[in-house]
Amino acid sequence: MESPGGTLDLDLLARDIGSRINEELPNVLRQLLSNGQVDWSGGQLHFECSLLSGIGRPGSRPQAVKVASVELATDIGTPSGLQTPAADPEIRHSQDPQPQLPSGTSVAPSPSRTFRPRLPAPSVSDDESRPAKRRATGGLRIGSADQQPDATNSITRRLESDGRVFPQRKKRSPDNPNLQPSTLEKFIGGVWESIFSGVKLDPAEVIEQWQAIESSGQPKLLMDAESEIAGRDDSVVQGTFGRMNILARKISQTSRTCRSLEVIVQARWVQAFDDRVIELTSNMTKEKAKKTAISEACVDFNWSEKELRNKMGIWRGYHDIAKAGGWAALVFAGMGLYRFCKYRVSFTEETFQTLKGLRHRFEVAADTLHPRWRSLLAIVGIIEERKYTGHPHDWVVCGPNDEPIPLPITYHQWDKNFSYNHLDESLIDEDAWGLFDPRTVTPPSESSLHRCTVCGEDQSEDPRLNSCACFPNLYGAKAGSMPVQVYRTPNGKNNGLLACCSFERGMAVGEFVGEITSGLSNMDVMVGQTERAAYQIWQGKQGNHTRFVNHSCQPNSQFERFVWLGTQRIVLVSKGIEAGEEITVDYSDTYWKVKSRQRMLVQSTEMSISQPKQASTDAA
Numbered sequence: 082m083e084s085p086g087g088t089l090d091l092d093l094l095a096r097d098i099g100s101r102i103n104e105e106l107p108n109v110l111r112q113l114l115s116n117g118q119v120d121w122s123g124g125q126l127h128f129e130c131s132l133l134s135g136i137g138r139p140g141s142r143p144q145a146v147k148v149a150s151v152e153l154a155t156d157i158g159t160p161s162g163l164q165t166p167a168a169d170p171e172i173r174h175s176q177d178p179q180p181q182l183p184s185g186t187s188v189a190p191s192p193s194r195t196f197r198p199r200l201p202a203p204s205v206s207d208d209e210s211r212p213a214k215r216r217a218t219g220g221l222r223i224g225s226a227d228q229q230p231d232a233t234n235s236i237t238r239r240l241e242s243d244g245r246v247f248p249q250r251k252k253r254s255p256d257n258p259n260l261q262p263s264t265l266e267k268f269i270g271g272v273w274e275s276i277f278s279g280v281k282l283d284p285a286e287v288i289e290q291w292q293a294i295e296s297s298g299q300p301k302l303l304m305d306a307e308s309e310i311a312g313r314d315d316s317v318v319q320g321t322f323g324r325m326n327i328l329a330r331k332i333s334q335t336s337r338t339c340r341s342l343e344v345i346v347q348a349r350w351v352q353a354f355d356d357r358v359i360e361l362t363s364n365m366t367k368e369k370a371k372k373t374a375i376s377e378a379c380v381d382f383n384w385s386e387k388e389l390r391n392k393m394g395i396w397r398g399y400h401d402i403a404k405a406g407g408w409a410a411l412v413f414a415g416m417g418l419y420r421f422c423k424y425r426v427s428f429t430e431e432t433f434q435t436l437k438g439l440r441h442r443f444e445v446a447a448d449t450l451h452p453r454w455r456s457l458l459a460i461v462g463i464i465e466e467r468k469y470t471g472h473p474h475d476w477v478v479c480g481p482n483d484e485p486i487p488l489p490i491t492y493h494q495w496d497k498n499f500s501y502n503h504l505d506e507s508l509i510d511e512d513a514w515g516l517f518d519p520r521t522v523t524p525p526s527e528s529s530l531h532r533c534t535v536c537g538e539d540q541s542e543d544p545r546l547n548s549c550a551c552f553p554n555l556y557g558a559k560a561g562s563m564p565v566q567v568y569r570t571p572n573g574k575n576n577g578l579l580a581c582c583s584f585e586r587g588m589a590v591g592e593f594v595g596e597i598t599s600g601l602s603n604m605d606v607m608v609g610q611t612e613r614a615a616y617q618i619w620q621g622k623q624g625n626h627t628r629f630v631n632h633s634c635q636p637n638s639q640f641e642r643f644v645w646l647g648t649q650r651i652v653l654v655s656k657g658i659e660a661g662e663e664i665t666v667d668y669s670d671t672y673w674k675v676k677s678r679q680r681m682l683v684q685s686t687e688m689s690i691s692q693p694k695q696a697s698t699d700a701a
């Protein structure tokens with residue numbers, strides 16, 4: 082392989098490929114072995130990979146850059162010992178004195194036997210006409226028998242001495258926040274993202290979308306798109322574009338729902354398979370019962386045993402996820418689900434404990450944001466009632482495995498009649514302000530457009546006209562809900578706010594929404610100030626999730642003033658929040674001083690915000 086960028090690029094490429102092989106090969110081999118797709122009868126597997134540069138360059142000798150070398154050995158004595166992924170081969174990478182396995186996999190203590198995986202022949206992509214290069218060591222058979230290694234080519238050299246290969250992925254640590262999240266974290270992040278996204282999972286929609294309108298012969302999907310853009314003053318091309326946007330949105334929505342239905346059925350199939358094996362085991366051995374059930378299924382599926390076994394491995398993953406994390410974990414899994422189940426890197430006891438601990442939290446969010454998601458389960462005959470009703474923040478999630486608590490109960494010790502009204506937008510207390518909004522910075526103009534004081538771009542509620550992207554998850558083109566939950570703090574602060582997904586530095590966590598009032602004393606209030614008026618935002622009885630944010634002297638968010646459509650807003654902005662962290666803010670010295678003075682003098686409490694700042698730029 083020739084690198085267009087010279088040696089440095091080739092080195093980088095070699096490192097990258099080496100690191101990927103390091104990550105993936107153990108799992109690929111483990112899967113091949115566990116699926117019974119590998120012929121192994123003793124001997125040793127030695128896997129090597131190099132990159133060649135300078136092939137075909139006149140007068141230059143091809144040079145090899147060593148990438149990876151892996152030795153495979155085990156002490157598992159019989160092929161049947163490899164029927165489950167638990168029977169792990171020991172895999173050694175050339176530069177490592179100790180085996181490097183993905184977390185959660187086990188290592189055979191003293192290798193006395195080797196596998197002979199039949200791997201596909203590695204191809205040398207820039208010279209298709211040459212036979213694929215491979216190195217046969219002992220009984221190792223890679224590719225077909227007629228493809229012998231080219232002894233003159235350096236790709237077949239042993240690479241153990243090259244200490245440069247296999248850069249190991251660094252462990253995540255608080256000092257290294259930018260490193261990649263683990264596979265499990267990615268999977269969990271995918272579930273949260275799709276629960277909080279604007280996705281609608283409703284089987285009724287799937288059926289409706291595909292019903293044709295007989296009289297016009299037009300598919301319903303197109304008809305719907307037509308009606309959505311009706312009345313718009315669009316050109317022909319613009320009209321087609323608009324219709325296609327709506328059609329594409331609807332079809333993505335439908336296909337997302339179908340994907341959830343598919344994994345539900347496949348997970349439930351595994352349960353049916355296991356039940357059938359148990360039934361057959363009354364007359365035969367478990368091994369025979371499994372084989373019989375597989376043969377029965379192969380007939381119905383019209384698949385080969387190999388095909389079915391491959392699929393089963395992945396479907397069992399779906400089944401295990403649903404069993405631990407509940408159906409919501411499976412139904413709302415993101416695009417990484419297949420990969421997560423195929424390579425099974427994270428399929429450990431710890432992973433399933435983690436998923437189990439998240440089960441109620443997933444369900445609170447799924448039930449309150451997607452009231453009809455459980456009806457998808459009817460496809461396999463499971464009828465489940467919605468468990469959590471109301472607003473997502475009507476529920477306080479607790480420690481792993483504990484049932485969520487209705488929000489009012491968590492305040493009963495102070496107020497038996499506590500209730501909370503969830504608001505998307507602040508409300509003006511007309512007794513205090515009449516029809517005037519004291520947050521007004523620029524009086525309403527004829528035009529619906531306002532200029533952003535931070536970025537200078539146009540602001541509008543209409544996403545097609547808005548070009549201000551200061552807080553895109555709050556203003557202009559908001560889609561989905563904020564990925565946060567109210568949770569029971571373990572350290573006596575009553576409730577707090579938990580981040581389900583990470584919030585990058587500079588991203589909005591929410592606007593401080595409540596009742597815009599004035600003259601309150603002896604209450605927790607936020608003070609706002611424009612050139613024209615000073616006002617208070619009170620969240621005691623109504624507001625949004627920012628009401629649950631606790632104080633910290635090392636906070637991971639801060640309040641900032643921002644003007645949206647000529648009205649001052651107070652926005653809680655992330656200073657870098659990791660998924661699963663409590664969101665905290667510094668109420669500031671003023672708050673605590675007033676608070677402690679208040680205890681003595683019983684006076685008002687006011688939270689202060691940082692000086693007016695350039696919203697996202699400052700935080701970033």
Ligand SMILES: C[S@@+](CC[C@H](N)C(=O)[O-])C[C@H]1O[C@@H](n2cnc3c(N)ncnc32)[C@H](O)[C@@H]1O
Nearest residue numbers: 573574575576577605627628629630631632633
């Ligand atoms: C805006 S509320 C935060 C949510 C509150 N924990 C709750 O359960 O409703 C502010 C109140 O939370 C409590 N609080 C906030 N941060 C705290 C901290 N670091 N330590 C102790 N109590 C705290 C105080 O009682 C404070 O008056």
